[in-house]
Amino acid sequence: MRIKKTLSPLQRREEVTGYLFLLPSFIGFLVFILIPVAWGLLLAFTDYDGFNPPQFVGVKNFVALFQDDYFYLSLKNNIYYMVVSVAGIMIIGLLLAVFLDKGIRGSGIFRTVLFFPQLTSSIAFGMIMAILFTSRGPINNFLRELGMLNPPRWLTDTQWVMTTITLTSIIKNTGYYMILFLAGLQAVPKDLYEAAALDGAGSWKKFTKITWPMITPTFFLCMVLCIINSFKVFDLVSQMTNGGPANASNVLVYRIYTEAFKFGKFGYASAYGIVLFAIVLLITLVQFRGQKKWVNY
Amino acid sequence: MKKRWLATFLAATMACSLVGCGAAASQSGASTASAGTSTAGTAESKTSGEKVKLLYYGWTDEQSYLDPLFEKFNAQSEDSYIEGQYCAVDEYEEVVTSAMAAGTPIDVLAINGLPPMSNYQEKGYLADLTPYAEAAGFDAAATYGDIYTGANADGMYGLPYRMAVWLMYYNKDLLEELGIEYQTDKSYTWSEYKSLCETVQAAIVAAGKDIATDPNNACYAGLVGMNKNTTIAQRGVRLDDADASTAVREYWTLWNDLQADNTHLPYAEKLEYGTNVGSVYFLAGRVAFFQNATWGIASYNSKMESGEMPFTYGIMKMPVPDGEQDNTNLANPNFFGVPVTSKNPEQAYEFIQWACTEGGAQELASQSVLPAFASDAVTGAYTTATKQTDNVLGEIISSANNKLTDLCFPGYAEVQAAYEEQMESYLCGNATLEEAVSNFESKRDSILSK
Incomplete structure (x- = not known):
């Protein structure tokens, strides 16, 4: 039997107060997120060109999208970017965090330096990295000094360009996740390590049997965030390559921008947005289902 | 009770500020180009005396010679005055798209060459100025020839002010x-x-x-x-020609x-x-x-x-x-057009006709900018300003x-994008010539078949 909860006048007032405090944020969410998302969902079924009244076209945009080579090219690039950047950021971020958690001398400086790219705007960071990666830029000059006669054309070779953007993303974002891992590591009770040391456990044993199980919730959270962010990549692509050469670095969000603002196909771009949302949702759901097997709460 | 009132007050304040943000955003919809600068007008309010204010959208590369043009127009016009909004040229197409989607009442729109001229007409951004031209007795086709007729298919959607x-x-x-x-x-x-x-x-x-x-x-x-x-x-x-x-x-x-x-x-x-x-x-x-x-x-x-x-x-x-x-050199005109969102199309047309004929052209020519309008006086002013030591430029x-x-056609922007993509692919060594040409043909045909 369900018991109806009765509130005292004081509790009711506090509840109203709580809702009132939430109200401004909720209005912002409604106006700037929920309504645009719902509008975007509707637009996906229209031929809206950004100016003329939209006409309902049913699922035509979705049919066209699944026949569009650019969609598969962008999706392939996004998946490559996701796999490599998430793996790179997670592994390097965790290793750096474990290293800095040892409390070695100068770890504060290291932490600041490694976090620093995160404080820089993506546009400025992308611009600087693009200069470093030019054919006659410092990176290739260094490689030539090492004896490499034909260093990669990082930004203009279709075989290399996604790797360049992915590397840039790893450099930019690793520091942020390192800090999250560090927070997770510092929450592991030290007495567990002391007990393990008394039992004769070495560093590797301590990591695999104590550290890793204890930080899996943090690792899971970071992985979910990092994967979602990887599908939202736009700024680095826009700044470093404009999706080129020959669309070799086009990703889904950049394609949405191109379809909407270059070609004025807002309805079609909205269909891209819906499909992107479905892909991210699917991946996140799979992760949440899979977490039960390896995350320890 | 105090807490409740405080919460109500805070909620109301923040809600108002949100509404305020929205209002500010819509007012400055015109200022989507706000990354750029706004200049050239002398009036400070919506109207300057009896004059109607005309809102102009353009890009910053042209500001140095268009501001003096506007000043000259503002000084001699009894009906209207014009103020410029400028943004970076790379962002201009997106700014125009956003402004038109928002219904921003732009009166005079700069059009950066033939592809956007074709694109804006295709999308219905531009008003047909034929009635105003007829009323003024202005024959644009006779004045500009192919550069006008090649860009205005079924009406008058823009007049060329500058040539490159x-x-x-x-x-x-x-x-x-x-x-x-x-x-x-x-x-x-x-x-x-x-x-x-x-x-x-x-x-x-x-x-x-x-x-x-x-x-x-x-x-x-x-x-x-x-x-x-x-x-x-x-x-x-043309890129859609069978033998292109x-x-x-x-x-x-x-x-x-x-x-x-x-x-x-x-x-x-x-x-x-x-x-x-x-x-x-x-x-x-x-x-x-x-x-x-x-x-x-x-x-x-x-x-x-x-x-x-x-x-x-x-x-x-x-x-x-x-x-x-x-x-056989290549020429690309820039146009002034009047968007359908303009609230002052008649005055906007007056400005455009002035800017694209003798008065405006002389001003541009004196600043080493090649006007689309040609006359002995304009050509003389341009030749003097450009300080050439021989007659090759002439x-x-x-x-x-x-x-x-550019010889445009419906769908040109997408075909051009496919063309550039395949050209990049070939010239960067990522595809052979035959692969790139074949890919271009199939993409072009696919775009045009839609």
């Missing part, structure tokens, strides 16, 4: 230093130009100015400034030959430098030849005077494809053989 004619700049000092002879009285063919560049490059290597000797300060014989469709346009071919592939193949082959023989900056590096490539190479005196348009003249003159450009430049006609007539801009840079 593509030509070949050269570094006089470098060519003299290398002992190279060249011609300016008639066009080279592209084959002759290629041979000339090979001679120049050999002299550059002999002088120790080559890339192997000094990668960061070396010279190239040439730098292709215009990378889209030079010889295709010179042949008068022949012209496409010819141009891409030429471009590739110019980089393959090391006479030109490789296309891949040009991509890396983007629009700054002229500054990096030509202004620094590191190339002998550079394709660019007439808009460079004012800038180069000023940079030469200030010493920023450490050499003397000259102008020659654009090389032509085999079989095409001498002095021959180029007045050539009857000149052709338009």
